[in-house]
Amino acid sequence: MSSDRLIYLPLGGAGEIGMNAYVYGYGKQGQERLILVDLGVTFSDMETTPGVDLIFPDMTWLMENKERLEAIFITHGHEDHIGAIGQFWEKLGAPVYARAFTANLARHKMRDNGQPEEAIRTVSAWPEVTEAGPFKVGFLPMSHSIPESAALVIDSPDGRVIHTGDFKLDETPIVGEPFDPELWASVSKSGVKALVCDSTNVFSRHEGRSEASVGPEIEKLVAAAPQMVVATTFASNVARVKTLAEAGERAGRSICLMGRAMRRMIEAAIETGVLTDFPKVVSPEDAGNIPRENLMLLATGSQGERRAASAQLARGKHNGITLKDGDMFLFSSKTIPGNEKGVIRIINQFSERGVDVVDDSSGLYHVSGHANRPDLERLQDIVNPQMVIPMHGEHRHLREHAKLSESKGRQSIVAVNGTMLDLSGNEPKVTEFVETGRTYLDGSVKIGALDGVVRDRIRMALNGHVIVNVILDEDDEPLGEPWVELMGLPEQGSSFAPLVDVLEEDLNQFLGRAGQKTLADDDKLEEGLRRVARNSARDEIGKKPEATVIISRLS
């Protein structure tokens, strides 16, 4: 028996939806040659990560082992699979392989971050394979909600692994290759050791619906609309954008793409040949001259993002266009958990303008890009793998997916980020835990999730911030009275005097009482001033603010 082993290590995406990053390795323990599958981001929110621009997986482990990294493979172009490539490529330094459309998007990421576009190498679909150390990796076409999504066929001396990436089983996907069960069966025929599989929709019990099913419904809706029509969807869902545009065209409407991401995606799809017959579009400038009943806008911002085209239209004007009574706005999308309030906000803003909003509550105008439970079962039946490793999902998804797989008589295991599995034997075994976590892009700086920066911001947001300033002379005697500044705090509280005055008075009294030992000791003095300021605020306004104390000594 060889002492080489095949390992799997999720660094992101296992235990969460977002920021996918999966490592595979083969070789002697601790010396495995490695490949990385996907390098994505996730998005911040006000509740847990205020002010943060993007969230990356903590790639420290892989950066420390970069000399063992042979290659990076990107399954598809969604931000949670590709978004961190420009930020981390320099620290990893391996060639990046992707299919043409994905590679086009990846090159933009590299350029935006001052990285060499040549590092991105375009590969063709299976049966072409790329050698990467002990691995041979092929891109097996798979349907999803973005063109040219691919599963990876990862061959190692220990057998074949199929890493699905994100997928659905769509045999009529409008854009991109349909799911081809015969191709998948033929690839699997020689035996698949492990199916590492998308878990997003494991709780959806009905069979997934094809992208082709929404076209006729959208067409009916648009044909019946009396005035302007605006539709939003994910810009990367090129098939949907095409379906929407064609519905508009058939209804005799000019099509206008609103929002940078929407234009960028359609350009990339046309440049790389995945999109060949998109209706002619008019510029936002020209759109203003077209009668509203002959116009259809396709706008970014399906998640209610404040700066996207949809939110701007909801607030008033975008590119000179204003919606009004009788116009229709269509969400051809679902709302991602956490974005509900933003979406509802723009629906109500449209309502105030008399715009009729059609959302997906009817189920007619959107289909998911992920495999539902029966689809997951079907894929397992086709691939017939020895083991199923659930990936891309929160803990509840991974657990449910593992239970599903075990109920079908397959080995399975819940492996969250940082759990290294040894896949060499007949069942997956946990072999090591690697420290993982999140890295924040904050402005232009990467900060660790545990650095305390974001914690302090949240505290200021919840409690307000009081700044205490004291000057001491050469003899450690207070020079003048303490000075207080407030931010994010009410101007007055229970005593109806300005809060600043109340705090300054209490701090002054504290200084008057403080002994020479306290006055001479920065730490003691700071602690005392902080305590007085916070307690005084609590008595006055019922909350204890964050406090910053500045002691200036003239010595």
Added chain:
Amino acid sequence: MSSDRLIYLPLGGAGEIGMNAYVYGYGKQGQERLILVDLGVTFSDMETTPGVDLIFPDMTWLMENKERLEAIFITHGHEDHIGAIGQFWEKLGAPVYARAFTANLARHKMRDNGQPEEAIRTVSAWPEVTEAGPFKVGFLPMSHSIPESAALVIDSPDGRVIHTGDFKLDETPIVGEPFDPELWASVSKSGVKALVCDSTNVFSRHEGRSEASVGPEIEKLVAAAPQMVVATTFASNVARVKTLAEAGERAGRSICLMGRAMRRMIEAAIETGVLTDFPKVVSPEDAGNIPRENLMLLATGSQGERRAASAQLARGKHNGITLKDGDMFLFSSKTIPGNEKGVIRIINQFSERGVDVVDDSSGLYHVSGHANRPDLERLQDIVNPQMVIPMHGEHRHLREHAKLSESKGRQSIVAVNGTMLDLSGNEPKVTEFVETGRTYLDGSVKIGALDGVVRDRIRMALNGHVIVNVILDEDDEPLGEPWVELMGLPEQGSSFAPLVDVLEEDLNQFLGRAGQKTLADDDKLEEGLRRVARNSARDEIGKKPEATVIISRLS
């Protein structure tokens, strides 16, 4: 024709879901005698109102007209109808009328805020009526997700108005009076001028389901559970709590109420006689000694609230009880938009413990407390009002409800908070706009939504906070170098030197270049220092922090 008129003025709840407060008036213009219906709160969130404890409608208009206020009527005990009574009663000073269960809850609110409980007067249901100036007001029993909910029959010299409060048409509500179509028809027979009607579920197209429909499903689920069962729902949904408890009892389980709100509501329901046969409960202390397969916990926290019993159980231990592999947790509730992330968080925490979570995605274990679209139509048919005024809903709900009413041939209008309607004629007419808004309870202080306090908190959370401290001597010369403190900002940026050092160096250079005129002028100096600090930070870390500048002069 009389110069008296009948007016309707929503101060909260019209244009939002939450913080209901509706004024009715009758009399000469500007001298109408007034009644207030409901006085509720809404809840804060991190995105728009960080640190805020509760949100009230801005009651300034009514406080300014308090001498015209005859009475306050509370339709039911939900926080968004009753929650502000203790906070505003003193400023309004009118007697408060409610049915027994609601009055019990209202007295607690008064006591908690040091207000006289006697101000709350218990009234019986229709046909009893209370005179309040020109009005006679009766409480017409109506089913909802809390006991003793009532619509108000408001008689004025100008005719009868029915204000529904929140409701559903449930003829088998488990606890409290069923909807009685004959009683409603008899009350409406003599003619109803206006139906002022709950709009929450106007987009739900199927007929509403009865509370009685969930019992058998919950019973099956609990009977089949092998280990401990925990269920959560809104504590105020006494019928649901009873259904859950009875399902546990029938499965041979001891029932334990977890969380203060849950115990409080059941107590109030028993005290006031609305709940007569609730299963015997064990204390949390005793629950620990009961075999887990014989125990069922009913816990607060269906919305994922961090401090509620459910979240504490998800994180580990609560009252000495820990959930484990094989236990079941049931959400007998729906997730209110905006709370998804909190709910998902605890589902994943339970998943990590091996607890099987059952949510409402099947539709079997929860029914809404609000009337769906067909129910709204049915009530209109029974009441046959001259006009329908949609209330309690976001703009989209009010608009849809008005369209629905108009499609049935009735006068209707969208009147959001602050819109005073004259209902005297044959159709509702907008007669005035009153300034309204939101008041925040922040700690123990009430602050206006536009005071800037919360805006500053949000800015600190998004941008961090830099404090600049400069001391100038008697000749306006800098004494020593400027001093910088950071909060919520990274320690270093692009130059890999501490950010504090970089800022202090730039500020020092600025001071060195600054002329006497700038140094002598606090405003100019502050503005310059702020600009330098923010720009220097932008160059270094890619974001412009909030800045507080403290200039101390020794003169």
